[in-house]
Amino acid sequence: MNEVLEEARGLYFDLDGRWKRFNEMLREMARSKEFAASTALLTSVPGIGELTALALTVEIADWSRFESGEALSCYVGLTPSEYSSGDVQRRGHISRSGNGALRALLTEASWTLIRKDSAMRSFYEGIRARRGGKRAIVAVARKLCHVLLAMVKSGETYRLG
Numbered sequence: 001m002n003e004v005l006e007e008a009r010g011l012y013f014d015l016d017g018r019w020k021r022f023n024e025m026l027r028e029m030a031r032s033k034e035f036a037a038s039t040a041l042l043t044s045v046p047g048i049g050e051l052t053a054l055a056l057t058v059e060i061a062d063w064s065r066f067e068s069g070e071a072l073s074c075y076v077g078l079t080p081s082e083y084s085s086g087d088v089q090r091r092g093h094i095s096r097s098g099n100g101a102l103r104a105l106l107t108e109a110s111w112t113l114i115r116k117d118s119a120m121r122s123f124y125e126g127i128r129a130r131r132g133g134k135r136a137i138v139a140v141a142r143k144l145c146h147v148l149l150a151m152v153k154s155g156e157t158y159r160l161g
Contacts, residue, residue, distance in 0.1 A: 027051070030051070030053060031050075035057055041053075041152065044157035045109070045151075046117060047109035047111070047116070052108075052109060055105055060072075060075075066149055068149070069146025072145045072149045075099065076098045077094060077099065077100065077103050078106070078138060106144055107137060107138065109144065120143070120144075120161065124140050
């Protein structure tokens with residue numbers, strides 16, 4: 001039994017070391033000439049660190065292909081689905097038809113953002129009071145898509161509200 005435990009412990013420490021080296025390689029990539037400018041711009045948003053900024057940059061690649069924040073929200077899968085027939089219009093859950101990794105990263109970043117930015121916090125609280133916390137954080141993530149696209153197009157850093 002001790003042999004199995006020792007082998008498992010050795011594998012754990014090996015994986016942990018590899019994971020740390022992999023993260024450091026990604027951080028070096030984020031600081032490279034190719035990605036430094038976009039990483040610096042995106043990390044000005046509270047909740048977006050180097051790895052999230054790198055993931056956004058690599059996954060989206062060409063931000064100019066999105067005409068609006070709504071188009072980016074749709075790409076990420078943060079738009080509500082709709083079931084319409086005639087005059088009846090019913091909105092459902094988010095479509096989830098987009099990039100799931102980016103959706104998760106933006107939602108996670110939104111939790112930090114509402115703690116640091118009073119304007120986003122009041123936006124979140126307004127929706128939370130009516131619709132609940134989970135829907136409100138998705139709305140913040142969707143709004144964050146709009147803000148990120150505007151930042152990248154204008155080249156301006158994020159300003160706390």
